[in-house]
Amino acid sequence: MEKQLKEIDTWTTIRKELNDNYNLSEQWKSAVELFDKRINKKYLNSIEELIAKDIREGEGFLIVTIQCVLIELFAAFKDGAIYNHNKPIEGGLYYEYKDCGEIFIKFLNTEDIFNKIFFVTDKLGNKQLNTPFSGKLFYSQVRCGLMHEARTKGNWHINATKNDNISDTRFIKQAKKGNVIYRTLLHFALTRYFKKYKSELLNEDIVYNNLRRLFARKLDDLYDIKDDSEWWT
Numbered sequence: 001m002e003k004q005l006k007e008i009d010t011w012t013t014i015r016k017e018l019n020d021n022y023n024l025s026e027q028w029k030s031a032v033e034l035f036d037k038r039i040n041k042k043y044l045n046s047i048e049e050l051i052a053k054d055i056r057e058g059e060g061f062l063i064v065t066i067q068c069v070l071i072e073l074f075a076a077f078k079d080g081a082i083y084n085h086n087k088p089i090e091g092g093l094y095y096e097y098k099d100c101g102e103i104f105i106k107f108l109n110t111e112d113i114f115n116k117i118f119f120v121t122d123k124l125g126n127k128q129l130n131t132p133f134s135g136k137l138f139y140s141q142v143r144c145g146l147m148h149e150a151r152t153k154g155n156w157h158i159n160a161t162k163n164d165n166i167s168d169t170r171f172i173k174q175a176k177k178g179n180v181i182y183r184t185l186l187h188f189a190l191t192r193y194f195k196k197y198k199s200e201l202l203n204e205d206i207v208y209n210n211l212r213r214l215f216a217r218k219l220d221d222l223y224d225i226k227d228d229s230e231w232w233t
Contacts, residue, residue: 008223010034015216015225020232022209024202031219032201039194043070047187060158061146063183068143070190072100074197075107080214080231082221095217095230101139108135112196113189117172133172133179142181155179 011034017027047066050059076083080095087098097103108118109129115121118135120128129135141154152158155178171185200208201215217231 007034007038008225011219011223012225015220018216022212023206024204024208024212028212029202031216032198035215035219036198039070044187044191044194051184051187060160060183061150061152064142064152064158064181064186065146067183067186067190068104068146071107071143072104074190074193075103077215077218078107078197078211079103080217082218093230101136101144104139104143105135108138111193113169113193117170132174138172152181156181158183 011031014027014031014034018025043066047063050063053059075081076097081097081103082093082095083098083100084092084096085098087093087096108114109127110119114135116132118130118133118138120131122128137154138156142152142156145151145153145156157175157178157180159180159182165185166188168182168185169189171182171189173180173182200211213231220227220231
């Protein structure tokens with residue numbers, strides 16, 4: 001609890017020093033460092049420890065469950081979206097969401113780490129979704145299956161091998177028994193995404209100013225800071 005309070009105090013101090021400015025500064029760098037430490041300590045490092053132990057007695061289910069949590073977290077941070085299960089069908093804050101599937105599947109269907117997994121983009125930039133695997137089915141049968149029933153559903157399986165090739169980006173492969181999720185390769189993919197996201201937050205080009213604004217809105221929500229300014233919209 002003391003560590004959590006320290007994080008909150010750190011962010012509270014940083015946000016007061018930003019002075020309504022989205023341009024990259026030492027304060028923004030400190031905010032990204034705060035988030036980086038949190039995600040690594042609470043999630044990515046823990047996954048790596050489980051993989052390194054090579055238990056092979058069901059830990060794959062735990063790992064992929066955590067990875068599904070990270071997918072939604074990364075999706076929400078990129079959009080500056082805040083989950084509200086009480087959000088009305090019509091009305092409410094424009095940046096709140098109630099349908100987890102919508103933001104989760106959108107992330108699967110748009111981010112580069114999922115290219116050739118849940119979508120394929122041709123040379124002209126045209127995108128074909130659900131190729132070769134379905135993002136919707138991954139959400140309903142893997143994410144929701146694990147979250148609500150502690151199992152994968154349909155024809156999805158989790159591979160517990162730790163010695164996967166880090167250069168192999170195909171973390172889901174077709175096999176005779178069905179769709180096999182290589183949880184170690186998925187870890188590599190999510191780690192690459194997180195590194196890319198941080199590099200964009202730390203890019204001084206003003207094109208990334210809005211990304212920093214959305215990032216800050218989510219940090220406010222993470223630390224339960226209520227602010228009517230909505231990060232200067």
